[in-house]
Amino acid sequence: MVKLNSKDTYQVIKDDYRDDDYSLFSLYLPIVGYRSIALYKLLISESYKRVIVENHDRLCILLNISIDDLYEARLRLEEVMLLKTFNKENKYLYQIISPLSANVFLTNEFLTNELLKAIGVEQYEITATKFLSDKISTIDYKDITSKFVDGISNKFDNEVVFSQIKPIFDFKDINNEDIDFNYEYFIRNTSDLVFPIEARNETNLRLIGKLATLYGISEDTMSILVGRCSSYENGTLDISKLKVLARRQKPEKTEHEDPYMLSPVAFLQNKQNGIPVTSVDAKLLNYLSLQLNLKHEVINVLIEYVLDINQNKLPKNYVEKIAGEWVRENIDSKEKAIKKTKQTSFSQPKTLVLPEYYSNEIVEDSDLDIDDEKVQELKDRLKRI
Template sequence: MEIKASDTYRCELTGGLSFESMVSLMELYQPLISAQAAVVYMTLAAEASSLRTQQSHSRLFALCGIDPLTFDRAMAKLEEYMLVRIYRKESENRSNYIYVLNPPMSAKSFTNSAIFMNRYMNAMGSKQMETTLSKLNSDTLSTQGYQDITRTVVHTSRKEEEDLSYTKVKPRYRFSVDDTTINFDYEKFIASTSPLVYPVELRTTENLSLIGKLATVYGLSPDQMRILVSRCVSLSTMEFNADRLKILAARTEGEVTKASDIYSLSPVSFLQAKQNGAQVTPTDKKLIEHLAMDMHFSNEVINVMLEYILSVSSNRLNPKFVDMVAAEWARDGIETKEQALLEAKKQIRKTSSQKTNIRIDMPEYIRQQQEGNLPKSKKATEETLNAVRELQNKMKD
């Protein structure tokens, strides 16, 4: 874009600019966007804090100590790294611009972006990159596995609590620490997934739950899921394709893991072990996915169910029979491995009892033969024998 000194501008900074954001801008972004772009960003941020009226770009060029061409290049870099959005309105004699500044990513998010860190290493070299990382990294305590028991203190009146402006504010996503059907490291996934790959706006409860369940069913790691999720996000339309993620997850081979309890394996890995290492068919994978996604069974319950069904159905997974068993177990409230094992043993014992109680009567002539009560056969007469011989001779002719 060609900006003239007489063109006007106004600035707005979304979210404010914290000290941590300034550190991220100067130590991480600056080598990638250039020093001039960093100066332009900081100057626009300063202007946004107090500037409410339109000013000409001649003021901005003077503050930054740069010419229009250098300013244009600096703005292009800021746009490339999504640090600024530009709005323009044409008037009769000049153009009017509004610059909306986005805060830089946090140091943690930046360093977790493979794309940004590759560019950073190319710009700074591996030694300087390690120095920067050692300065920025700080030990933080992980709260995964802990339950937040902080007491809630309400300072607002009941009327204010019921006001629409309060009730509309809700967390973007929330996970239940008691959800035993999902076995996935969300902390690692979120920490290693850049907002440029998976925008925060798309990290809804529904989407994150789907990601965790698919990873649990197919035995996929956070790193694998990050790659798959990136292929299902459209940044232009800001949409997440859940159906595509299901297809990609089913096609991806899970990581090989060791487990002291075979029932804790992912259902796909468990079934593959039951098949002596043979790949699980797409049909069986969809069946397993149905048990996890629609019936809400945990890995352990699914694995016990698969083992039971294979044992009573000649190693076949008939979808109708699987649905029947799953529905029965759901109605019976089977939620844990122990409950599933007890139910499977009960059903096997019941089936065996039914088989032993079946009585098949032997034919009457066999019973009479065993008892020696069969009637003695009569000896054929000479007349009968002659008739048989005559019939045989006719057949020969």
């Protein structure tokens, strides 16, 4: 290791440099520290006059640090590949390397582990979440990257393994479910003020997607609804209020080449000639989707079946009875549901018939008619008693 002397000279080059302060300060700074970042930015400014040769005293004076501290700061930059150093006797040539973009940084196992050790799991999740709006989805892709061992750091004792840490939300897990919702578009177009970072956890995001799919709500409209239910000061989302607002929302997605793939609310609305779904029916559909976790195509087959056999009515208890049976029998596709309706003859809900006399008008008995003379006679008899 070549010892650095304050009288050693230096020059700086930064060919093909790409500035990225967001990545530099949010991702690199916690790892290398403020002195290294200050040195990095100072070297960039020094590169504009590359013909001038200075000694390291200048850097120490401008940064107000010792030569030893300068040396340590330089090493940290080299470790995270922000700087290359070339030496010839007492001359140094520093080559500035552009910081990785957030997307690339967060896929680098070494750098991510260093960031985890520096800021902890909670802050890492928040930091990762901030950058996911620009993250390219890898859904449906297979990772075939060859593995390598990075020799820069072997200090992995007592640390959290990178593969076990996920951002606050994971599109891959959520999109595997029966959810028709563009999370990346939603996150990209919903600011932190509207939907606080702290509230962007897996539970809330899964519910948002389920509600949007159930009620046929677009990503833009859902962003507005979420904003009405969020508290920026407390970093929370009122999910009860969100459910109510979503239930009141008119479906925006009402057409599909396969009508069974529509949201259940839109499907039922189409079944009743575009008339909005009642709150009672909306709550029933909510139960089937959010509580029983039936797929929407299955719910739609169930809706159609019950309407056909029950004079366009949806008796709550009857629907829940069939739904419960389908859950137990693992009816999880449109094809299975249609096959089930053809195989099974469900007993229709009983309709109580009122006795005939209940609906007949009450007819006065003519024998009870009393004329005025009889009334007067009764009054006279009462007086004599």
